Amino acid sequence: MGKLENKISRLLSRGLRHDPSSLGLTLDSAGWASTADILHTLKKKFPELSPDLLKNIVQAGSPKRFTTSPDGTRIRAISGHSIDITLPATQKPPPEFLYHSTTAALLDQITYTGLLKGTRQYVHLYGDSRQAHHEGTQQGKNIILEIAAGLMASHRFSFLLAENGIWLTHEVPPDYLNRHFTIA
Numbered sequence: 001m002g003k004l005e006n007k008i009s010r011l012l013s014r015g016l017r018h019d020p021s022s023l024g025l026t027l028d029s030a031g032w033a034s035t036a037d038i039l040h041t042l043k044k045k046f047p048e049l050s051p052d053l054l055k056n057i058v059q060a061g062s063p064k065r066f067t068t069s070p071d072g073t074r075i076r077a078i079s080g081h082s083i084d085i086t087l088p089a090t091q092k093p094p095p096e097f098l099y100h101s102t103t104a105a106l107l108d109q110i111t112y113t114g115l116l117k118g119t120r121q122y123v124h125l126y127g128d129s130r131q132a133h134h135e136g137t138q139q140g141k142n143i144i145l146e147i148a149a150g151l152m153a154s155h156r157f158s159f160l161l162a163e164n165g166i167w168l169t170h171e172v173p174p175d176y177l178n179r180h181f182t183i184a
Contacts, residue, residue, distance in 0.1 A: 004046065005053070008054075008057055011023070011042065011045070013065060013077060013080070015038075016031065016033060016076055017082065017083070019083075023038070024037075025038065025041065027076070030085060030086050030087075031076040031077060031081060031086075031087070032076045033075055034074060035051075035054070035068070035075050036073070038075055039051060039054055064078060065079075066078065067163065078162055078163055078164045078166075079166050080120060081120060087121070087160070090160060091159070094150060094152075094159040096148075097146055097147060097149060098127060098147045099125060099129045099131070099132035099144055100123070100124070100125050100144070101126075101142045101143070101144055103142060103143065104143055107143055107180065111174060112174065114171060114173040114175075114177065115145070115147075115177075116171055117171065121168075122169060122170060123168070124166050125147055125167040126165075126167065127167065129181075130183065133183040141182070144181055144182065145177055145178075145179075145180050146181075147172050147177065152169070152172070
C-alpha cells in the first residue's frame, strides 16, 4: 500500500475498531458500518478516495484487517476491537504453539503478568512466528513470545480463530509463556 492508502487504512481502523464516532459512524452489534457512510465521511478528508480505492484498502493486508459484506454495502474490522461487538470467530482447539510480538520495554511486565487484552476484546496470537514478527514491526524492534497454546487449551482456556487467521483468547497467564526470541 502507498502512503495515501496507509493513512486511510489507519483512520478506518481507528473508526471501525475503537472510536466510530471519530468518523461519524454507527456500527451494528457485529461491528458493521455502511460502505456509503464510510465513503462519505472519508472523502471529506481524502477527496481522492473512490469506491475502488476503498475496496482495494479493505482487501489489502496480511492478515486482512477488514472485510466487506457479500453484497458490498457494509465494511467491518475483523479483529482488534476495543469496543464491544460480537465477532464472528470460530471456537477451535489451537495448535501446540502460538506466537505474539512485543517490545523489549514490555517484556518484564509480560513475564510477570502474562499477556492481557488491555483495552481490546482479546489477546491476538499468530500461528507462525514470522507472521507475529511482521505484525510487530509496526512497533519497532520486536521480541517474539512462544505460547504453549495446546497446554492452555488442555487446561480449559478457550481460543477463537478469526476469519483472517488470527487466534484470539482472553489472556495468556505467565506460566504458558515458553520462551522469547528475536527474528533477524
